[in-house]
Amino acid sequence: MKVVVIDDEESLTERLRRSLTRKEHEVEVFYSLKDAREGLEGTEEPMVVLLDHDFGGAGEQDQKGYDLCGWLRETHPFGLLLPIIYLTGRELPDRFLQQQRRDPFVHPTAYLSKDQLASEQDLLPNLLKRYEGQFERIRELFEKQSAQQALIAFRDMEPEDFDTYEVE
Amino acid sequence: MFMIYEKVKYLEGDECLPISQNAEQWKELATLFEDVIHELNQPVANIGIDASDAIYCLDKGDVEGLRESLDSLRLAVQDLGERIGAYKALTQRSRSEETIRVRDIVDDVEKVLRRRADKAKVKLDIQLSDDNQFNRVLSVKGDPFLFRMAIRNLVHNAIEASNDPSIPPDRRHVIIRGIHSPSEDSQTFPHGSVLIYVRDEGPGIPPKIRKRIFERGFTTKQGGRGLGLGLSLVQSVAESCGGKVGMRDVNPGAEFWLQFPAARHRENHERRYDNEGGRYRR
């Protein structure tokens, strides 16, 4: 499964790269929103995106991960169904909820606060595993047929095992 | 769509803490917590990835991978330890009035704000004239907690101002300067004073709002990023220590200054070892 990691913190991206590669994912890392835009321009292939919120470290104070999220939703053929896992730092969830209400078509698929990466439930690996379960089929559809076909298969991928809540 | 947030409980609008007469303490705590969360999130995330990776390797019987992830885990824990160390000083609140070296205070502030500054690509430049012509170590008397808080708020504001998207990289530096001013005649500063300047080359402060910046609750920061308590806190610290605070225009940017009574002569004239001459001097 292809996992795209977009974060300006190298200590984190290197660790993610190592552990995800070990699980035989294909990992691609971008350190800034600009690089990600350039690197992902025109991409149609299925992927899971891990996206950070704050890119001040990359000199991008005027943009947030959110902006890239909107761009991906617009440009990638999977649109709203592209799995984007948003890694949040010190921001509180209510801020994201507000944003989500304002911009219902831009939001990430899941929010994961960075401190939750250390949780016993292994949230990130489990989330990825869940996507992976269907990923092969999607990839095949994508390669043999079209992004549209693969998109339909993506709809079945709805993680239920987590303690989650709906946003009205 | 779903969100993963098992353990985070968040406050609804009316549950939020009111800004009461304790606003200043509350604000200090809030900034401190925010700083702490900001600092600790990263190593905690790294530890999480490494630990989960180690367990994965163990299950697979991959000894080499296990060693690699444990080595990485150790580095992440070291990093966490260092970051926590920077906060230790902040928790030490003295009971008595003590003579404090300005350098120690500024170093503590630098430690807690360094990463924030790095993130904003802002350079912190510290210039303390400990070797001034009077051979006086810059020192003040009082509660180090309060001094730290005041200086930290000024430096914090300066970093935020420099981090404005309109500010180019070559203007992203903050200068923290400390000097001793000898005038001993005045009533307010019988032993002279210590002046601390915090200067940035950010957008500066528009004349229209200059009168109001020290007001409690005045902020230009949108979206709840500022409570407008920083400068009012600095002012009350300055007053409670018998000092003063002010700002002046610099072009480009802003410069805030704090003036505190210097510690008394005797205490102030710590005997210092003169490296060059190899003897003690006053």
Ligand SMILES: Nc1ncnc2c1ncn2[C@@H]1O[C@H](COP(=O)(O)OP(=O)(O)OP(=O)(O)O)[C@@H](O)[C@H]1O
């Ligand atoms: N170095 C500076 N450069 C430009 N403007 C400044 C600077 N320091 C303070 N200000 C202005 O003064 C206002 C009040 O500052 P103050 O520190 O009291 O509150 P704040 O920074 O907005 O919020 P808080 O400190 O409570 O997080 C700021 O909103 C900003 O407009």
Ligand SMILES: [Mg+2]
């Ligand atoms: Mg402030």
